[in-house]
Amino acid sequence: MxxxxxxxxxxxxxxxxxxxxxxxxxxxxxxxxxxxxxxxxxxxxxxxxxxxxxxxxxxxxxxxxxxxxxxxxxxxxxxxxxxxxxxxxxxxxxxxxxxxxxxxxxxxxxxxxxxxxxxxxxxxxxxxxxxxxxxxxxxxxxxxxxxxxxxxxCNPLFPAYANAMPSTETTPALTWLDFPGGLSEIGHVGNRFCYDNELPRHCVYLEPYQLASRLISNGEYAEFITAGGYADPEYWLAEGWDWRIAEQREHPLYWHRHGNGWLEFTLTGLNPLVAAQPVVHVSLYEADAYARWAGARLPSEAEWENAAAQMQADPLAGHFANSQAFHPRPARPDAMAQLFGDAWEWTQSSYSAYPGFAIAPGAIGEYNGKFMINQYVLRGGSCATPLGHIRASYRNFFPAASCWQFSGIRLAR
The missing domain is CATH 1.20.120 (Four Helix Bundle (Hemerythrin (Met), subunit A))
Structure with a gap:
């Protein structure tokens, strides 16, 4: 804001x-x-x-x-x-x-x-x-x-909420950016608004790591499906495999098989899947399985926030709901693309209190603190997030099975 x-x-x-x-x-x-x-x-x-x-x-x-x-x-x-x-x-x-x-x-x-x-x-x-x-x-x-x-x-007519907007059909090659690790401060800093779960600011130690230069695309995720990723328990957390079986999940939430290809339901209706756009509406289980299949992992929230600080990423420069597209766009050829906006990025971090966190008294104290169990942190905002609502320290959180949010994948290793 x-x-x-x-x-x-x-x-x-x-x-x-x-x-x-x-x-x-x-x-x-x-x-x-x-x-x-x-x-x-x-x-x-x-x-x-x-x-x-x-x-x-x-x-x-x-x-x-x-x-x-x-x-x-x-x-x-x-x-x-x-x-x-x-x-x-x-x-x-x-x-x-x-x-x-x-x-x-x-x-x-x-x-x-x-x-x-x-x-x-x-x-x-x-x-x-x-x-x-x-x-x-x-x-x-x-x-x-x-x-x-x-x-x-859920409507068999697949009605559109908004009008479709043009989208590019290409995305830059995925590259890896190096971060040296060491001591890093995370958490909100400054006098602007933040939620209590972003405080207090504190030091963490990070091993050297790499982050992918952009989000994983639909085309890359389709390769995981074609390779049998949903049929091989080797890539799945035990709880994730049980979820996949129970839900009979074989692809992301809004994908539909169409001949030899895919359609995707979006807020502009049912459309051919655009390979260059980021994959969205995946659960933590799916994101983690893809990362394992790709020989990588999901970042921790501290790694993500440290990278945002090192890259001096501007939260206002992302693709948010003000565009009226209501769907993620293919990445631009930036050094670190899509860090803010487009899709919430699953992290491997459990949603828990920072050192020194204290729940505020009264009903307002119920806003965040009591949910610090059985949930995982997502970072960065999405194409449905209002412009100006997000900052580098912002911590979203959902259970591992949740996939109706615009949740996507950025790899780390």
Whole structure:
């Protein structure tokens, strides 16, 4: 999120961006839930509003009254300290409130938040909570896109969410960049916003290593499939092999066999697979198996962040959701391409606390810390991430089986 001197304008812009993502959707699209891990678009719009109402307005308005008392439960995601929650797998059954009422809820809370910012424009506690809420909203903007993609993929008509954009058909040869290792500092530095899981900044020791110059392409991943990679347990973690068998997985999530080739479902519909584009929607299991087959491995998150620092990579230079392409592009001939944007990059690092990390008190402390188990870190952002939301220290995290996000592969060795 770019810096600004006008907090009201920033707030309104980010909130409007969420609404803009739903303009292409019908009311029916906004209500349906395609799997327990996903949420309806209408719920995302309601939950991000609930965040501001619950954590800002409730404590600051002298005569606070909720827009609707039931929304405290309906749109609570996982904040146990706030109270009861509607079961996540049943969010798609919420035909009421209707989309119009959810939009009215947003308008009401937006008006009241702007009143707070007008009355207390220099209140640091207020500004900090609203900034957290804005970054939270941007996370849900990406989730809204990936959730609607999964929903549309379940439709045999394979409907398009957006118009296709031209894409190059070539990608530069993969090369290896050397990093000397040694002591390196990772974690957020500076006075700009970060999440608590990016702190504290600390030293790590790295052995010398290499990182691939770009993400693995569809064409390279197809070679893994052709070579029998999905049929050979030699390349798979035991848990990954069991997942592959249980899911009957033989290719990435949105690939479809078509004669001797492949089609790929994207947010622009079902299209011929572009070999030069990065492979996406792979699980950690698939990413790790490919790396083993290729004679390499996945990087650690410390290696990734150290490389970003050494290359002086600019997070604003990547390919993000503002392009409106909503799909990764082939790599440019840069020394280190696609480090930010295009696809989240799986790392081999378990999502855990940095040395000295402490969970903040209260419900806000539930944002990150309680999820530090049974998940892996991804770095770099994707083509569905809002521009300005990502930084080198940003730690995304998902379970190893997750593949509905724009998750890709960068090799290390």
């Amino acid at each position: 770019p810096p600004t001197r006008d907090p009201i304008s920033t707030y309104q812009t980010i909130r409007q961006q969420s609404l803009a993502l739903t303009v292409r959707l019908s009311a029916e699209d906004c209500c349906v839930q395609s799997m327990p891990d996903a949420s309806p678009s209408k719920w995302h719009l309601g939950h991000t509003t609930w965040f501001f109402e619950t954590f800002v307005l409730e404590s600051r308005e002298p005569d606070f009254k909720p827009f609707h008392p039931a929304f405290r439960v309906l749109f609570n995601s996982y904040y146990n300290a706030v109270g009861d929650k509607h079961p996540r797998p049943r969010r798609g059954l919420l035909t009421r409130p209707g989309l119009d009422e959810v939009l009215a809820y947003r308008a009401d809370v937006d008006r009241r938040i702007c009143q707070q910012l007008t009355t207390s424009p220099d209140d640091p506690a207020l500004l900090a909570l609203i900034e957290l809420g804005q970054h939270h909203e941007q996370q849900h903007q990406e989730l809204l896109l990936t959730d609607i993609k999964h929903l549309l993929s």
